Amino acid sequence: MPQPEKELTPDASPQEWFGAELRYWRKRKPGLRAAQLGPMVQVSPSVISKIEKGAYRCHSELAARLDDVLETGGVLVRAWGMVFGDADKKRGDADNAASSPVEGTIQVRHGRILGRDPSPHSGSPASVDRRQFLAAGSLAAIAPKDLANLVAPAAPPELPKKITPREIEQLHHAADVLHLADNTHGGGGLVSVMASRTMEWAVRLLSVRCPDQLQIAFLSAIARLGIVVGASHFDAYAHDDARVAFKVASECATEAGDWHLRAKTYSFLARQAIWINDPDSGLTYADTGLVRSERLTATERAMLHSARARAFGKMHDVPGTIAAVGQADEAFAHSNPAEDPPWMAYYDEAQHAGDTAHALYEIAVHMRQDPGQAGRRFETAVAGHGDSFKRSRAISRIKLASLVMAKGDPMQAVAIGHAALDDVGLLTSRRAADDLRELGRFSAQHRGLEAAVELRQRIRGTLQA
Structure with missing residues (x-):
């Protein structure tokens, strides 16, 4: 009979915190034991157990392999940089006290700590003459990491002395651009980089003095950007980054007294939790978003009831799913775009049909319910989504194909x-x-x-x- 795993003490040291992170992500793979994970990442089974207990120093290449196998979205490499990378840097600094200064780079927020550079390989090369470096050979001869540091700004852009309408307008424009790019191309690749850097800039702006008369508009602008960035990270499976962005959004929306943005944030938190197989938390988030629902528009209530329906669907709760879909349909029947904030324009008939279809899909496939309702709603979603919402259209088509293939x-x-x-x-x-x-x-x-x-x-x- 297997022995119970040792209880971890993540607060005891950074190395033990890293071990607790590894165990958390391993256990997200049902039934995966430390002894099984070792060979999957090319180490002996005992090494995994020792890392989890804080008794073995993980190296960066192993952290990268663990990220790939456990599908963490890069969390362990970022954690490695915070736990072991800093220690390596301090030792190197002590051994090279007279070394040349390094060039600064923009610090992009990834992982759980705002403003922290997550990468174990993110240090810039020693200061060099850029023209001399580029003249030394062809582009192919330059290491990509070195080239990236050469073209990066030498320091983060200087913050303004105070918040003005210009900064608020820039935040809204950035949210518009990212929203379009995310829906057209998905949240990975260049869109992910844009989202991370834009969110870092927005968070840095929170430290700048803001006149009282602009405070609500400023916080609301950051909240909206946080929602867009969080949604993009969610699509790319950078779930920790998404949760941080959503947390910033919810705090700013609450402080600004913006119930509409607050509802939107909780809708996305619900969708993310449901997607990673935590429908109970998803239902809690959706219900939280519905607090004081009389302050929300009918479209926003439909959005949150659709999230509740998806949570019930993932739970395979047939009565709960059908009831929540009915509540979403009832709310959407009273939808009036003129009452909605401009950024709610995405939640049209196609979006509503697709969201409720996802809920009905779960009980049709897994609980042998009539697939007709889900199928018709997916068809409506596919027909209604234009090229600006290519990802939503593609996902609805894929789910419709799966439904028809299964039923x-x-x-x-x-x-x-x-x-x-x-x-x-x-x-x-x-x-x-x-x-x-x-x-x-x-x-x-x-x-x-x-x-x-x-x-x-x-x-x-x-x-x-």
């Missing part, structure tokens, strides 16, 4: 699946990728159908591209 005509599902893959294109959405994997699993149930086999091969090729 209907597989040949029809194949056709829908190919249309979905056409839509996916160059999306960087990890949510869309996971939904494609699910479609591939449903397609595998029809091994004797050549068209289904070809769809699986195309899915595999798309995911590997």
